[in-house]
Amino acid sequence: MALKAGILARKRSTWIAVSCLWLMASAPGWANEPAPERVQDLRYGWVLYNYHQGQAFDALTQLSVASVQGGIQGHGAHPALVEGGLLLSYGMTREAGELFTRLLGDDGKGSALSPEVRNQAWFYLGKVLYLEGDYQLAEANLNRVDGATLETSEPELYQEWLYLQARLAGQLASQPDPDAIGQFRDQLDPNAIWAHYLTYNAAMAELADGNGEAAIATLAELIRQMEAEAGDSPADNAEQQALVEKSRLSLARIYLANGRFDQAFRTLELLSAEGPFSDRALFEYAVAAAGQGEMDRALNAINVLSSRQLFSPWLQQVPYARGYLLEQMNRPAEALAAFQEAADRYARLEAELVTARTALNEDSLMARLEFQQDGDGKMTDAYGRLKVIPSDFGLSEILATESFQQALSELHDLYRMQAFLDDWQQQLASFELMLETRQLQRTARIKATRQALAEQEADQWAAEHQEYRQQITEALAREDYQFFMTAEQKELKTRLERVAESLAALPDDERTQRQRAQYRRMQAHFDWMIVDDYGVNRWAAQRQLRELDTAMAEFRSQRQTIETLMADDKQHQRLSDRLAARETELTSLRQELELALSEARGRLMAGVDQALLEQRKQMRSYRVASRHAQARLADRLYQLQSRQGAGDE
Amino acid sequence: MVKPLKSLIFALATGCAVLISGPALAQSGDNADDKSVAQSVESLKKQVIRLNRDLFILEEDLLFPASTQFAVFVSVDTGQFLKLDAVKLKVDGEVVASYLYTERQVQALERGGMQRLYVGNLKTGNHEVTAFVEGIGPDNRAYKQAATLDFEKGTGTAALEIRVQDRSSDYQPTVSIVAWD
Numbered sequence: 001m002a003l004k005a006g007i008l009a010r011k012r013s014t015w016i017a018v019s020c021l022w023l024m025a026s027a028p029g030w031a032n033e034p035a036p037e038r039v040q041d042l043r044y045g046w047v048l049y050n051y052h053q054g055q056a057f058d059a060l061t062q063l064s065v066a067s068v069q070g071g072i073q074g075h076g077a078h079p080a081l082v083e084g085g086l087l088l089s090y091g092m093t094r095e096a097g098e099l100f101t102r103l104l105g106d107d108g109k110g111s112a113l114s115p116e117v118r119n120q121a122w123f124y125l126g127k128v129l130y131l132e133g134d135y136q137l138a139e140a141n142l143n144r145v146d147g148a149t150l151e152t153s154e155p156e157l158y159q160e161w162l163y164l165q166a167r168l169a170g171q172l173a174s175q176p177d178p179d180a181i182g183q184f185r186d187q188l189d190p191n192a193i194w195a196h197y198l199t200y201n202a203a204m205a206e207l208a209d210g211n212g213e214a215a216i217a218t219l220a221e222l223i224r225q226m227e228a229e230a231g232d233s234p235a236d237n238a239e240q241q242a243l244v245e246k247s248r249l250s251l252a253r254i255y256l257a258n259g260r261f262d263q264a265f266r267t268l269e270l271l272s273a274e275g276p277f278s279d280r281a282l283f284e285y286a287v288a289a290a291g292q293g294e295m296d297r298a299l300n301a302i303n304v305l306s307s308r309q310l311f312s313p314w315l316q317q318v319p320y321a322r323g324y325l326l327e328q329m330n331r332p333a334e335a336l337a338a339f340q341e342a343a344d345r346y347a348r349l350e351a352e353l354v355t356a357r358t359a360l361n362e363d364s365l366m367a368r369l370e371f372q373q374d375g376d377g378k379m380t381d382a383y384g385r386l387k388v389i390p391s392d393f394g395l396s397e398i399l400a401t402e403s404f405q406q407a408l409s410e411l412h413d414l415y416r417m418q419a420f421l422d423d424w425q426q427q428l429a430s431f432e433l434m435l436e437t438r439q440l441q442r443t444a445r446i447k448a449t450r451q452a453l454a455e456q457e458a459d460q461w462a463a464e465h466q467e468y469r470q471q472i473t474e475a476l477a478r479e480d481y482q483f484f485m486t487a488e489q490k491e492l493k494t495r496l497e498r499v500a501e502s503l504a505a506l507p508d509d510e511r512t513q514r515q516r517a518q519y520r521r522m523q524a525h526f527d528w529m530i531v532d533d534y535g536v537n538r539w540a541a542q543r544q545l546r547e548l549d550t551a552m553a554e555f556r557s558q559r560q561t562i563e564t565l566m567a568d569d570k571q572h573q574r575l576s577d578r579l580a581a582r583e584t585e586l587t588s589l590r591q592e593l594e595l596a597l598s599e600a601r602g603r604l605m606a607g608v609d610q611a612l613l614e615q616r617k618q619m620r621s622y623r624v625a626s627r628h629a630q631a632r633l634a635d636r637l638y639q640l641q642s643r644q645g646a647g648d649e
Numbered sequence: 650m651v652k653p654l655k656s657l658i659f660a661l662a663t664g665c666a667v668l669i670s671g672p673a674l675a676q677s678g679d680n681a682d683d684k685s686v687a688q689s690v691e692s693l694k695k696q697v698i699r700l701n702r703d704l705f706i707l708e709e710d711l712l713f714p715a716s717t718q719f720a721v722f723v724s725v726d727t728g729q730f731l732k733l734d735a736v737k738l739k740v741d742g743e744v745v746a747s748y749l750y751t752e753r754q755v756q757a758l759e760r761g762g763m764q765r766l767y768v769g770n771l772k773t774g775n776h777e778v779t780a781f782v783e784g785i786g787p788d789n790r791a792y793k794q795a796a797t798l799d800f801e802k803g804t805g806t807a808a809l810e811i812r813v814q815d816r817s818s819d820y821q822p823t824v825s826i827v828a829w830d
Contacts, residue, residue, distance in 0.1 A: 039724075049754075060698050065706060092691045431707070
């Protein structure tokens with residue numbers, strides 16, 4: 001019963017967790033409805049886009065990318081706080097705890113974040129750990145919350161915090177400490193729903209201790225108080241109304257257990273016919289009515305239940321109870337028919353359960369569960385639990401257990417990870433293909449480049465350059481004026497030589513004598529000019545040599561660069577290495593995942609198999625009891641008919 | 650007559666309760682196992698996130714090297730005057746991205762998130778980017794607006810933001826394209 005209240009508490013808290021995780025995300029403004037601030041870092045904006053769509057995995061990946069690429073700038077510690085919230089919603093509670101501890105300090109005061117933000121971080125971490133059943137860690141984190149600050153900033157959370165503390169005081173100690181629980185209870189607002197949950201759980205603890213009278217008094221007082229608070233419009237607070245119904249049902253059961261049928265009957269009559277516990281109440285009502293000897297009322301209640309879909313395992317006793325009531329009302333023929341019907345039903349259900357167990361595998365299990373979906377896939381709550389409802393009665397009870405829910409969520413998470421890794425496996429194969437293609441293209445380009453380089457005849461150019469350099473050096477050493485002549489001067493020299501040859505062939509007359517004298521003057525002028533221009537010519541030649549040296553150096557350098565680029569493939573190699581490393585990592589992770597999947601699947605199947613086995617045993621006991629009753633009634637009817645026949649004769 | 654009924658129904662009810670509570674009791678016994686399984690699943694999740702990060706970076710290095718990478722983001726400031734419906738992006742006259750938004754995505758944008766609408770490669774030099782934004786504007790009327798930006802792509806990563814803002818002066822939305830450093 002306390003567990004049920006716990007589940008109620010969890011349902012209630014889910015939407016609060018969602019909204020408050022959002023508050024944590026937008027903490028810079030820190031108000032009840034903070035206006036979003038313009039992001040200073042594109043990556044952070046991207047993280048928030050995923051975060052607000054509940055895509056924790058993508059958001060966490062982006063945060064991780066940011067962390068290896070210089071971090072998120074301009075938002076202080078808030079990205080880390082968002083990461084904590086994301087880790088919580090992605091089911092990474094321990095990572096979230098470590099992050100919050102690092103971020104906020106062991107004493108919860110070691111950061112520049114406001115006390116309100118720190119409080120929320122500790123509170124939600126503590127609460128998630130509490131829901132996971134890790135009470136020690138839950139207490140450690142809840143103790144870090146500054147109660148006074150929380151009371152001022154978040155009065156509702158403060159009430160829940162007190163409630164959780166009180167529950168932990170009862171659950172952690174080998175012997176619950178009434179003083180510690182009382183201390184928290186005294187601080188709770190007596191009208192808050194959390195105070196009522198605490199009172200309800202206290203009544204259940206009293207009952208568990210064998211103190212039924214104390215439990216009755218506690219529950220009666222709780223119901224009185226909640227009804228007084230609800231006033232004329234109880235429907236305004238559905239959660240409190242549900243707790244009232246739950247408390248009444250529990251109270252009636254205690255009365256029934258103590259044989260106080262009248263009080264049980266009166267308590268059950270107050271229960272709503274359409275509430276969440278109406279079927280259960282109707283059944284208890286039938287028991288109470290029968291206890292008071294009001295068989296017609298009991299039968300009416302059982303008939304109402306019979307007309308409904310008998311979905312829950314506990315409702316399977318209704319067909320038998322109907323037969324039994326009819327028998328007790330001395331309507332043996334109807335009772336016989338009812339038992340016949342009940343036995344057939346149990347036989348059918350038993351056969352179904354045997355078939356279900358025999359054919360139990362993951363696919364058949366999933367086929368019996370209806371996962372609630374929206375446009376973005378399967379729906380989960382703020383803690384990553386799947387929203388799922390069973391499609392047959394055999395799974396309704398086990399589905400309500402925390403361990404089954406956890407196993408189902410884990411399986412779901414593992415499958416999502418597997419699908420994700422499968423996608424990456426394909427992606428990596430295409431990357432590999434891309435790198436191979438790039439390598440082939442590169443090889444082809446290198447071949448073409450080598451061909452072009454070969455066509456440049458670089459060696460010949462280098463040899464000519466060397467020869468030219470050597471000639472100039474030697475001419476300089478010789479002070480060879482003629483070597484450095486300009487093209488015009490060289491042409492002039494050739495012409496003078498041709499003139500000299502012509503003069504040598506002419507007869508030695510006066511005219512020739514004049515011409516030779518003129519030639520000598522021209523030759524002398526030419527020689528003087530060559531000597532005079534030597535410095536200029538030499539400098540021009542040396543300048544050209546330097547320019548050639550520079551050009552040749554550049555030519556060699558470019559060739560060297562090309563050669564290096566062709567020989568050195570570091571970038572491609574680095575990418576290939578990274579790809580290979582990721583492929584290895586991916587393969588290893590897939591193996592680990594396969595193992596984890598197998599374990600999770602095994603745990604889930606074992607749990608379901610056990611539940612189906614228990615239900616089959618239950619159906620068999622109902623069937624056997626129905627058959628016995630059938631035999632008994634048939635015998636009785638036969639004897640009656642025999643006696644009537646004998647009387648007639 | 651009442652007594653047997655009572656005892657039988659209670660026997661059935663008690664049996665039922667015991668049977669039902671079986672798995673619940675077993676659950677508390679398996680708590681340590683559950684915790685260890687949860688821890689190993691958590692450890693796997695951590696490894697998968699890290700691997701996803703490395704693969705994401707590798708993918709970007711392969712497909713969109715920093716020297717040519719060009720990304721366009723979308724942001725919405727409050728969204729009071731425009732309910733975003735679709736965005737189309739043109740780069741140098743060619744449509745490179747168009748996107749229809751779901752309700753959840755719009756809400757994520759209105760809460761400060763930024764969507765990476767497009768990532769691709771662009772040569773250094775001058776380029777023209779045009780964004781067409783469609784949605785439901787003031788007075789519940791269909792709204793369409795375009796914004797253009799001429800920008801010079803350098804040798805590093807280039808990032809632009811299509812910014813949809815509310816303009817309180819005339820109660821109209823505005824669309825602009827902003828370059829990030």
